[in-house]
Amino acid sequence: MRSFSSVWFWIVLALYWSAASQFVMGASFDLIMRARRDQGQNLHDLEMLVGIHVRRKLSLMRRAGHWIVAFTAAVLTLIVLLAFVYWLEFAQAVFLLVFPMTLVRLMELRMSFRIERESLQGDKLCRALLRHRFWVQLVGVIAIFVTAVWGMLYVLSRSALSF
Secondary structure: OOOOOOHHHHHHHHHHHHHHHHEEOOEEHHHHHHHHHHOOHHHHHHHHHHHHHHHHHHHHHHHHHHHHHHHHHHHHHHHHHHHHOOOOHHHHHHHHHHHHHHHHHHHHHHHHHHHHHHOOOHHHHHHHHHHHHHHHHHHHHHHHHHHHHHHHHHHHHHHHHOO
């Protein structure tokens, strides 16, 4: 259950944030760039793909949003208690992975409501998705930095105790 001193944890962290920033609202970054450049079939594909993702996410939230929020809050509370009251390293690592991604999911939900409300299409949709990607990447950079600092301090504090 050693997390911060395991190379696998850091590989998972890097892949986790790489995937989060590569796929924006269900569409890959290269599709967004091709749609912005070509304005043809790629733009139509992007609008359809994002539309499917938005409708699916909003439908789920309208049907069971309160249950999803309650379950997520309960799980995060449990992880926080295990991580910072009982000082379990694995729970701290899971929290540092899950909490920022929860923020990203909330940002996706907000973007979904905006796409539906404003009926974003074409170049406006591409700009909104690229802006959303920027904010996801910013959250990812901050999360990786905080995780690295916390992990380094945790490992150093545990190694100091063993002497």
